[in-house]
Amino acid sequence: MIKLFMIGCDGAMGRTITEYVKTQDDIIISAGFSPVKGYSCEYPVYNNFDDVDPNIFDVAVDFTHFSLFDSIAGFAQRCKKPIIIATTGLSEENVATLKKLSRDFSVFHTKNMSYGVNLMLDLIARASSNISGYDIEIIEKHHNKKVDAPSGTALMIANTIKNNINRPVEFLFGRYGKDTKRKEQEITIHAIRGGTIPGDHTVIFAGPDEIIEISHSALSKKVFAAGAIKAARFIIDKRNGFYDMNSIINS
Structure with missing residues (x-):
């Protein structure tokens, strides 16, 4: 049985993963972290990383902000356990830090946990290398609570x-x-925010005289929860190193 530490258990994705894990036979959430003092759920919740026993x-999964x-990187360095970083908006310096940490333990990082999105990126790569004379626009749509724009996935595209x-x-x-x-x-990258759109x-x-469109629509946050659990199963027995969704697709 895989024991998962849910960083950001109070957030929308943390709650979605908590419910999704209940449908899985080989994984449980043993504890979680929330920056919100007083937040509680069916497993122990910590507000201070220093209090967490590795x-x-x-394996840890991070869906926070x-x-x-810096706090999460310090926690990961202390515990030296496999960790999945799915938080968006990280800087190039942050990613460089993750790659440095991956010398000591396995790190999985992606800007989008959807398996389908990463397959879409493969199609976009092939289209881009075989096309000329076409104008290119990217449109991304998300819910009205999303804080960063454009999305990490739009930048990946x-x-x-x-x-x-x-x-x-x-x-x-814009x-x-x-x-x-x-x-x-x-x-050109266009960002739309409204309603409860999970991601489009x-x-x-x-x-x-022609238009080619490659699209992906997430119909619920469950697709990202499924991707996170797929990543947890993948990384649990991997050697030290830096992994992403392509590592799963190509495995």
Whole structure:
């Protein structure tokens, strides 16, 4: 039985994973962390990482906020247990820190826990490397509680295109004004916030007389919970190293 430590158990994803794990036979949540004092649920909840005994869990999953990164990195370094970092909005410096930590224990990091999103990225990479003369736009939609924009997934999509397309690329975030004629090298990213949209991403390749669209829509947060548990099962017996969803897809 895999014992999971849920970092951010009070958040929307933490609560979703808590419910999802109840449907699984090989994994339990042994404890969790919440920055909200007084928060409680069916397992022990800690408000201070220093109080957590590493022996109570096998793998940790983080769905919190990037402002807590330093505390979580320090906790991971002390425990030296496999950890899954699914928090969005991390800086390049934060990711570099995770890669450094992965020398001592296994670290899994992705900006989107959906298996389908990562398959979509593979399709986008192939399309980008085989296309020319097409204008490219990215549209992402999320619920009205999401704090970062554009989404981490939209940035993953943009960088996937940049790394595979055979032309210079310049990112533009939104479009406004009276003199905004498109430049050939532009990839424009549009962020929409509203309602309870779990996550929707579309890439538009607009060419002469035709349009190609590659889209992914998350219908509920359960898809991200399923991805997190898939990652936990994957990383639990892996050697020290830095892993992502492609590691699962290619395994």
